[in-house]
Amino acid sequence: MAKPKVGFYDITGCQGCLLSVIFNEDEILDIINAVDIKEFRFIMGEKYDGPLDIAFIEGAVVSKEDLEMVKRLRERSKVVVALGTCACHGNIPSLRSFNEKNIEYLKYDKKNEKQKDFGEPSPIIKHINVEYCVSGCPPDREEVKRFIKEILLGKTFYNYQDPVCRECKLNENGCLLDHDKICLGPLIKGGCRAVCPTSGLECYGCRGLIDDASFEDYFKLMKEKGIDPVMVKKHMETFAGIEINEKLKGTKWEKLH
Template sequence: MNQPDMHAGNAGSTGNARKRPRLAVWKFASCDGCQLSLLDCEDEFLALADAIEIANFPEASSAIGEGPYDLSLVEGSITTGHDAERILAVRQQSKFLVTIGACATAGGVQALRNFADIREFVAAVYASPQYIKTLATSTPISAHVPVDYELRGCPIDKTQLIEVISAFLAGRKPAIASHSVCVECKQRGTVCVMVQGTPCLGPVTHAGCGAICPAFRRGCYGCYGPMETPNVAALAREWQVLGATPQIVRHALRTFNVAAPAFLKESEAHDD
């Protein structure tokens, strides 16, 4: 990720007033959950509000300021031709662009369309499918424009989001851990569910959730996508030792982060 200087700006009329960095939040194909995580920051976000200008955030305010923007947060995947054009305009107006959530970083659960004929889905859902214009695939933002940082999760963790925004304001790299959910299990003293015979995606999933599911004796769902250098093939073999069929392994990897390369490759290895 680039090391930004978010404090750079023109002095105001008094000669010593600093221009606040301008923040924009954009939505593409998604459920709005990651934007709601930002709104859920409440007190933490209020502390940042004095340091930034929220210029464009339709989820929070109808007041829309025109670009350019110092930092853009982008939620959602690209699923229509119109959005493929719109993200180019967003990138052009943004000094730094950060994608937030599984949809923006890996295509989201809607990327399941990538394995089927989208025309069949449209015909099954809409009474007049001839009026629906959509792409055959759902793809992450990085497939269309350069991205400065990716924050994973479905939805994202609000503490991590505040850290990313703070890092850009300070001109430094975000301090987001790259380890797996397994480390979080150890930190909270949770006994490994795989040792107890429950298949779990924790060993290959990026940390950030606090290992909630294993704490309730449930295997990790992989909401935060693959960690750095995950050995998904080795984990799949362990799942099969525990009795998981190829179909179970494939379905487990084809959820929120189905189009993430590491999960996609291993899921295809278990196709019929």
């Protein structure tokens, strides 16, 4: 079997997701040997414009150039993978959409003509169809490796579907919700080995929501603890704001004030 042609690309983002691929120091050579990397600007100078088997794209779409690039990549790739939370859920770039005060300088950089009049930043999945989403800010490197292996084996990759709490409890942690922290663990996809709660930091939900996240019950619980629902919502918007706002539409969370 010929090695699949793979490209790693980035649009507007911090490039942390691509780093999480090459930070697999122990297995980076295995990755390079397993696939035929055609373009990856962190480790090689060559550019490539031909057809691809798999294109990994990180970042959010915030300008016309970004949009053109993802559309072009979609056309020439069999499989497109949205890599990281920006590509899957909007992440930090999309925070601008929930900025209540409408601060002008957050809207666009006036000097930057590229972004002007483009509209709100959005995840890649809003603009093109993608086969897979590997979320996380940055994605867990073990998961990136698992993804590559499963694709090579011809399996269908499934995102980790259980909440962060499962791995958190297996790490023998007490619950941060008991200490009135706004930990989003129960609502958010795990697979991150619960690194944040294990270090004592509440979960900010960088990996996106599980299928049946219990929003209303979560808000109820927070209300009981005397935590302002608006604070909770802001907390939720940090990473997966667009998705969360869509899901909250039509629920009664506002009445829970």
